[in-house]
Amino acid sequence: MLHQNTHNQSEVLQRILKYSHLHTNYRNLSLNLIASENLMSPMTQQMLSTDMGNRYSYGEAGNKVFAGTDFLDEIEQVAVCLTKELFSAEYANVQPISGMVANLVTYNAVLEKGDTVMSLPVRQGGHYSHDKNGILKLFGVNIEYLPFNNVEFCIDIEKAEQAILFHKPKAIIVGAMEFLFPVALKELKEICQKTGTFVIYDGAHVAGLIAGKSFQDPLKEGADILTFSTNKTLGGPDHGVVACADAEKFQEKIWKGIPLFVSNNHPHHIAGLAVTLSESQEFGKEYASQVVQNAKTLAQAMFHNGVDVLCSHKGFTQSHTVLVHTHKNAMQVMRLLESAEIMSSTYMNADDTEYETGLRFGTNELTRLGMKEQEMKTIGKLIADVLFLRITVDEAKMMSNEIRRSFQSIQYCY
Numbered sequence: 001m002l003h004q005n006t007h008n009q010s011e012v013l014q015r016i017l018k019y020s021h022l023h024t025n026y027r028n029l030s031l032n033l034i035a036s037e038n039l040m041s042p043m044t045q046q047m048l049s050t051d052m053g054n055r056y057s058y059g060e061a062g063n064k065v066f067a068g069t070d071f072l073d074e075i076e077q078v079a080v081c082l083t084k085e086l087f088s089a090e091y092a093n094v095q096p097i098s099g100m101v102a103n104l105v106t107y108n109a110v111l112e113k114g115d116t117v118m119s120l121p122v123r124q125g126g127h128y129s130h131d132k133n134g135i136l137k138l139f140g141v142n143i144e145y146l147p148f149n150n151v152e153f154c155i156d157i158e159k160a161e162q163a164i165l166f167h168k169p170k171a172i173i174v175g176a177m178e179f180l181f182p183v184a185l186k187e188l189k190e191i192c193q194k195t196g197t198f199v200i201y202d203g204a205h206v207a208g209l210i211a212g213k214s215f216q217d218p219l220k221e222g223a224d225i226l227t228f229s230t231n232k233t234l235g236g237p238d239h240g241v242v243a244c245a246d247a248e249k250f251q252e253k254i255w256k257g258i259p260l261f262v263s264n265n266h267p268h269h270i271a272g273l274a275v276t277l278s279e280s281q282e283f284g285k286e287y288a289s290q291v292v293q294n295a296k297t298l299a300q301a302m303f304h305n306g307v308d309v310l311c312s313h314k315g316f317t318q319s320h321t322v323l324v325h326t327h328k329n330a331m332q333v334m335r336l337l338e339s340a341e342i343m344s345s346t347y348m349n350a351d352d353t354e355y356e357t358g359l360r361f362g363t364n365e366l367t368r369l370g371m372k373e374q375e376m377k378t379i380g381k382l383i384a385d386v387l388f389l390r391i392t393v394d395e396a397k398m399m400s401n402e403i404r405r406s407f408q409s410i411q412y413c414y
Contacts (some may be wrong), residue, residue: 028408029401030341031379033298035205035321035362036177039369042281044272048237052270053243056058058174060255067171072267079270082277083241086211086284088219091247094273095258096240099229100151103129105242105367106225108257109250110198112142115170118163120155123348124148125176127202148173149397150350151348153180153311153323158167161191170194174223175202177301178347178360180310180317182216189222190382196226206319207241208233208364210281215319225254233291233320233364235412236276237269279413291320294363298322303378309334320367324359325349326387333387340386340396341404342379371408378403 015251040048052072057146058065061080064092074160076094083092096102117136120126121140125148125260128134130343132143144167147159164172172192173184192199201223209215211234218226226243230236244250258265299316302324303309309316310323317323326333330346337344347358361383363376391399 002171022082022395026144026341029404030343031400031404032343032365033361033363033379034343034345035364036232036345037362038208038232040231040235040272041159041261041275041408041410043414044236044275044279047272047275048268050268050271052271053068055267056264056381057267057270058259058263060267061084069267072270075267075274077212077276079274082146082274082281083243086239086277086280087207087243088128088217088245089226090245091251091254092241092243093254093258094239094270094308095262096242096263097269098238099202099227099240100129100135101261102227102229102240102242103202104135104261105254105257106138106200106227107136108260110200110225110255111139111141111169111310114142115133115139116144116167117173118144118146118167119173120148120159120170120176123350123352124150124355125153125178125347127175127177127204128171130173130175131241141170146174148350152180152314155183157184157187157191160188162311164195164197165284169197171198171200173200173202175200175204175206175227178321178323179205179319180321180323181194181314182318183218185216185218185223187219188333196363200225200227205232205321208235208280208284208320209288209291210287211285212291214288214292214378219243225250228274232274232362233288234276234280234367235364237272238246239266239269239273243274244276275414282414283412286322287367291363291367292318293373293374294367295320295322297376298363298380299362301383303382305381306341307384308381318365320362322361322363323347326359328355330356330359335387336393337383340382340385340394342396343387366407367397368412369411370411371407375407377401 007141079094149156157168201218207228230239299322308325346356
């Protein structure tokens with residue numbers, strides 16, 4: 001019986017190793033344009049496999065519950081200092097283990113049962129952690145939606161002013177899954193000051209662009225609290241951050257929420273984040289600038305080859321994200337591109353009913369590999385050729401593999 005079990009587990013192990021190897025080879029030859037994914041630097045990845053991954057870290061730095069955390073605390077303090085510098089924060093907490101947890105901590109800090117919150121719905125770019133059907137409902141708050149201009153793909157400030165003055169929300173949440181343009185934060189802050197409303201900015205998608213000074217600086221422009229995950233444009237491990245401009249007002253409230261939602265804060269991820277933030281200080285401006293330029297170039301190339309790319313009248317995008325209206329079932333279109341080893345994701349257009357018709361692309365990972373405008377022009381045309389069946393899937397796969405084969409090392413890092 002033992003021998004049989006040992007034999008079976010050996011087969012299981014071989015299967016795990018086989019598919020891990022196949023996955024790595026597969027993705028190393030694919031063109032990944034999923035806006036929420038990125039590649040960690042080799043040094044960041046190294047942090048994830050150190051002894052820190054075996055350890056338990058709970059409590060405030062310098063006063064942890066478990067013994068043996070002195071060096072972990074030192075690394076955490078480095079990550080905090082770098083976060084404050086890069087994101088213009090007076091206070092930062094790097095213990096949330098994801099962007100979703102960072103949002104939970106923030107909601108706990110500023111909301112009470114019965115409060116009204118205003119945010120964007122999922123079908124207008126909002127994240128499900130801001131939506132009526134997401135984790136916000138666990139806090140017993142009333143949720144109203146901010147008016148959104150679908151043509152300009154931004155919050156409608158005039159209508160938002162009317163809505164905020166009417167509902168007098170405790171907080172508004174801005175930031176989105178489909179994040180093309182900066183938010184009019186200064187205008188929103190002026191409105192919110194009339195009603196004593198907090199402004200929460202979810203910068204998960206654009207954190208690397210903020211750190212690289214290629215997007216807006218939310219805490220300088222009026223946001224009270226900034227939350228973000230660290231694995232998208234920032235290119236770090238999967239982790240979360242809460243930061244604020246006024247430490248006296250929010251620090252204690254934010255800290256009180258950490259033990260409610262975080263037991264072990266994953267010190268190996270905090271160490272990886274510290275490395276990522278350091279690399280962002282060194283290389284972030286060049287990287288973020290290239291990400292945005294690549295997104296604009298990719299959008300232009302698709303548009304000129306017949307694809308319905310959103311916001312052509314505004315230059316398509318000012319972030320890493322490009323949005324396409326497929327006018328058909330976007331999931332089927334995504335699978336078609338996937339067959340050609342071009343990775344994307346779907347999103348919900350405002351007028352979608354039966355199925356999603358939006359396709360979302362992001363240039364963060366391909367930029368991290370060193371691709372620039374010329375590659376974006378080639379890839380944009382390739383995507384259009386696949387969508388309009390101008391070439392076969394096999395031909396497209398050969399072309400995507402050929403492009404990717406030339407870019408195998410991670411750039412903008414130590």
